[in-house]
Amino acid sequence: MGLALETERIGVGAEQFQRDAPAELRVLGDPDLAHRARCQLLLEPVAAGDHLVHYRSRLWPVVSGFSPDLVSIEEAQQLVLARVERLPLEDVPVGEAAGRVLAAPGVAAVDLPPFDSSAMDGFALRAADAPGQLPVSLRIAAGSPAPRALEPGEAMGIATGGVVPAGADAVIPFEDVVEGDNSIELTDRVEIGASIRPAGGDIRRGEVVVAGGVRLGAPQVAALAAAGVAEVRCAQRPRAAVLATGSELRPPGVPLGPGQVYEANGILVAAQLESMGAEVERLSPVADDDAAHREALARGLSFDLLVTTGGVSVGPHDLVRKVAAELGVEEVFWGVSMKPGKPISFGVLGKRLMFGLPGNPVSVLVGFELFVRPALRALQGEADPLPRFEPGRLAVSVEPNPGRDELVRARLSSDGGGPVLEPLPGRESHMIVRAAAADALVLVRKGKETYAAGSQVEFLRLL
Secondary structure: OEEEEEEOOOOOOHHHOOOOOEEEEEEOOOHHHOOEEEEEOOOOOOOEOOOEEEEEHHHOOOOOOOOOOOEOHHHHHHHHHOOOOOOOEEEEEHHHOOOOEEOOOEEOOOOEOOOOEEOOOEEEEOHHHOOEEEEEEEEEOOOOOOOOOOOOOOEEEEOOOOEOOOOOOEEEEHHHOEEEOOEEEEOOOOOOOOOEEOOOOOEOOOOEEEOOOOEOOHHHHHHHHHOOOOEEEEEOOOEEEEEEEOOOEEOOOOOOOOOOEEOOHHHHHHHHHHHOOOEEEEOOOEOOOHHHHHHHHHHHOOOOEEEEEOOOOOOOOOOHHHHHHHOOOEEEEEOEOEEOOOOOEEEEEOOEEEEEEOOOHHHHHHHHHHHHHHHHHHHHOOOOOOOOEEEEEEOOOEOOOOOOEEEEEEEEEEOOOOEEEEEOOOOOOOOHHHHOOOOEEEEEOOOOOOEOOOOEEEEEEOO
16 A cells, blocks of 8 residues: 655655655645645655655655554564564673673572571570580680580580581570570470571572572572672663653753743653663753754664654654654654554664654653563563563443553552552543552553453553
C-alpha cells in the first residue's frame, strides 16, 4: 500500500525530485489527512507524474497525520529486545558491585562458614559432660582460635563467631549455666551440635552463591563477599543521554512566560536511568528547530542509549523522528497499540538504541517502564529483562478502551486475599501530579466489557 504525496513545487518539482530533498507535501485521498506538513522524503519514488510521487508508507515515518500500523505492547517489547546486545564486560570489586548485573555465576571461594563456629556467646564443651560442674580453662575470642583442643571434663568460654575448638561438640549460652569462679554448673543435658554453626553449613566452596544474569542488591553483594569473592564480572555501566524537546520548556524555578511549562520529563527519565545504574547525561532541552535537533540528537546518538521526550507525533513541530532518520537511525517501530504513549518510537544506529517517548509525562512514565527499562536491563545482561506483571484484583470497576490496551495508574494494597488495585482518578496523560501518587500500573486490555470490581487483572509495580 502506498500514499500519494503531491509536491507544491517549493523549490523542487516532481520531475526534478531528488532523494533527501525537502518539500511541502499534501496527503491525497483522505479528507482527515489533507493538510500540509513539512516532510523530509528519504525514499526513491515508485512512480511519478508531473506533480505526483508515490512512496511506500511503511518505510517513511514522518508524514504528518499519517496513522502507522500499530504494534502490540508485547510485539514492541520483542522488537526492542531483538536489537539489544549486552555491553562489554569488566571486572568490578565486589564492594562496588551493588546495582550491577552478574555476567556469570558468582561461585564461593571458601566454605561458609569456613570452620565450625559458635552461634552464641557461651561455653564450648562436650555434650557428654552435661549435666555437671566443669572448670573453664580459657576463653576464645572471635578471630583467635584456641591454642589447643578441648579436654574431656572442661569448658572453654567462646564468643559468637569464635572457632569451636577440636574436641568440643556443643556450645551452651551464658544464660543457661550457673557461673562460679572459673567454673560453670550445667543442670540439664546438652544436645550434640547445639549452638554450633557447621563449616559449609551455608554454602560449600565451588557452589553458586548468586546466579548469572541477576542484578546485585546489598544482600547478594554481602553473600559474595562472605564467600570470598573479591571481584565479579559485569557488563559495563550503560552510558545514557536524555533529551527533552519543545520550545515551550523552561527549567524549574525560572519564571514562566506565556505558553511555557517546566521541563519535568527529562528529569523523570534521568532519575529512572540513574536508579538502574546507568551513567546519565541530561542534554539541554532543544527548541522546535531542525538545526538544534540535529546537533542534540547527534550528540545523544554517541551514547549507548538515547531517550528523547516530545516531538515524536505528527504535528508540524514534531522533528525528532525526521532528524533521527537523517542522521541514519533505523526506525524499528513507531506507534504502539496502547494508552497512554501511542506514538512511541524505537530505532537503532548500529548497536546504539534510541527511544522517542511522547511529550505527555504519564506517557513518558509508561513508555519507560514498558520499553526503556527492559532495554536497559538487557544491555546490562539481566536474564529476564521484561516487566514483571503480577496478578491482582480491582477495587472498583474500570471501563476499558475499545481500541487500545491501557495502563491505568493505581494504588496498591492488600486485603489478605492478595494484591488489590484502586485506580486513581484522572486517566489523562498530562496529569503527572496524580501519577506521582500511584505505585502500580494496571494493564486494562482493550475491549467493550466493563471490568467489574473484583476482576482479575495484571499490574506492574512502579519502582
